[in-house]
Amino acid sequence: MTASLPITAKLIDGKAFAAALRARIATQASGMAAQGITPGLAVVLVGEDPASQVYVRSKGRMTREVGMNSYEHRLPADTPQADLLALIDRLNADPAVNGILVQLPLPSHMDEFSVINAIDPAKDVDGFHILNVGRLATGQKAMVPCTPLGCLMLLRDHLGSLSGKNALVIGRSNIVGKPMAQLLLRDSATVTVAHSRTANLPDLCRQADIVVAAVGRAHFVRGDWIKPGATVIDVGINRTDDGLVGDVDFDAAARVAGAITPVPGGVGPMTIACLLANTLTATARANGLPDPDGLTP
Ligand SMILES: NC(=O)C1=CN([C@@H]2O[C@H](COP(=O)(O)OP(=O)(O)OC[C@H]3O[C@@H](n4cnc5c(N)ncnc54)[C@H](OP(=O)(O)O)[C@@H]3O)[C@@H](O)[C@H]2O)C=CC1
Ligand SMILES: Nc1nc(=O)c2c([nH]1)NC[C@@H]1CN(c3ccc(C(=O)N[C@@H](CCC(=O)O)C(=O)O)cc3)C=[N+]21
Structure with a gap:
């Protein structure tokens, strides 16, 4: 249905963004090493x-x-x-x-x-401890889960403000979906969390300015579910005969979306960069130093 359209979406280059983030982390880490x-x-x-x-x-x-x-x-x-x-x-x-x-x-x-x-x-650099989960949910200083933090950085970089945007998170796991919803809410998006019992997912998705897919099923999100111009973040990592693919039917979605992350080279590298960011933040806090710039939400 969408196959005849040209690919118009901007590619959100998580791999490049993560490399730049790691370079900033390295600079800040060498500042600590000097101490x-x-x-x-x-x-x-x-x-x-x-x-x-x-x-x-x-x-x-x-x-x-x-x-x-x-x-x-x-x-x-x-x-x-x-x-x-x-x-x-x-x-x-x-x-x-x-x-x-x-x-x-x-x-x-x-x-x-x-x-x-x-x-x-x-x-707890994963941000999975119940204390960090509660801190994030209540707006207190927390360790923030790496994958959602990486998605947030990409979204802010592409969109600037997320305020008032309709955001759909597909998946409600403790490691991706729920903390992602918390971060989007903190940035004043209007957040919907979908899961396996959600009714009418395609229609919900068609209303979303932001889609974060964390389902674990190859090509689950179809091109004709995407609102024209939407920003699509694909968290999925699925090993198939065609190699590593995400949860979004990339070829179709990229003809409708405004911007989209690839798999590989999207969210995955951001997860690792944010793990290093959290490690630097934890080190600073343990030593009574201020939080490093630009690494926390
Ligand atoms: N790129 C990265 O850095 C990372 C990638 N991943 C990848 O992200 C994906 C998700 O990971 P994770 O959150 O741990 O996975 P989980 O299996 O824990 O959660 C999957 C979620 O998807 C929902 N779901 C399943 N089927 C459907 C459906 N038909 N319609 C709507 N929702 C559905 C489930 O709903 P319900 O709760 O009702 O069962 C569940 O909430 C995986 O591919 C994983 O490999 C994970 C972590 C990091
Ligand atoms: N305590 C804990 N924390 C996690 O954050 C955690 C975990 N357990 N268990 C497993 C999942 C999965 N996950 C990935 C991170 C990066 C890539 C990644 O870098 N992917 C590359 C591709 C790598 C390749 O080519 O094989 C990419 O998407 O470009 C993938 C998957 C973190 N997880």
């Missing part, structure tokens, strides 16, 4: 979830590239939860570690909430 402070990020991976592997691949390298220390802990899938909690306790107490990320999902014998809430909230 004898080197930020440290610990990543804990339990088992071998494929989505998490994708994430971990480039992360350690980028952490070192911006001048931070990277500590990686790989535990077997059958690790008892008590052992993981003991590791988190050690990382909480380690002054060289400013950020702790426990890769999700965890193996099914573990309780995700117990594990996340064991992380020192000041080192």
Whole structure:
């Protein structure tokens, strides 16, 4: 239906934006190094979830590239939860570690909430600890989840103000959909959150000036759901026979949208850059320094 139209959307280059963000982080980190402070990020991976592997691949390298220390802990899938909690306790107490990320999902014998809430909230660079979730929801200074923070940066960069825009978030997970909705609300967008029980999703979507798709289904959002000129942020990471694709039918949506993020090269690189941003912010706060410029919402 839309195939005959030319591609008119501006491509939102998350990869380039993330590279520029990392360069600013590196500059600010070297300023800290001059004061004898080197930020440290610990990543804990339990088992071998494929989505998490994708994430971990480039992360350690980028952490070192911006001048931070990277500590990686790989535990077997059958690790008892008590052992993981003991590791988190050690990382909480380690002054060289400013950020702790426990890769999700965890193996099914573990309780995700117990594990996340064991992380020192000041080192919770994912922003998943209940204290940070509550702080974000109530407008208090929080650690903000990386993927939604990255989406917000791209949206602000493209649109300027989000005030009064109709925003549709598709997906209500604790790691993407819900915190994304909170951030859009903070920026005074009018926010709708859709999920698997939402009625008439295509019609809802046609009213949205901003669409953030975080569903986990390839090509789920169709081109004819997009309001002409809308800004489309595709969070989805789906491995298919055609390679890595998002949740949006990119070829069709790019003929209707005003701007759209690609997959790969859109939100994914922003997630990693925002993880480094949060690590720098956590390091500054731990050392009584002001928050680094431009890294917090
Ligand atoms: N680029 C990046 O940096 C990142 C990408 N991702 C990717 O983003 C995607 C979403 O991740 P995540 O939030 O963790 O996924 P979840 O599986 O936790 O959540 C998916 C959400 O989509 C909703 N959904 C499922 N089917 C439908 C449907 N037919 N109509 C409307 N809504 C539907 C679900 O609804 P319900 O709640 O009713 O089940 C749920 O709320 C995945 O592809 C993931 O790999 C994730 C994190 C970072
Ligand atoms: N505690 C926790 N926090 C997370 O933030 C978290 C997690 N667990 N578990 C897994 C998901 C997934 N996720 C991605 C981040 C970056 C890319 C990314 O950089 N993607 C590249 C493509 C990489 C490739 O080519 O394979 C891109 O989109 O361009 C992908 C996926 C973070 N997650």
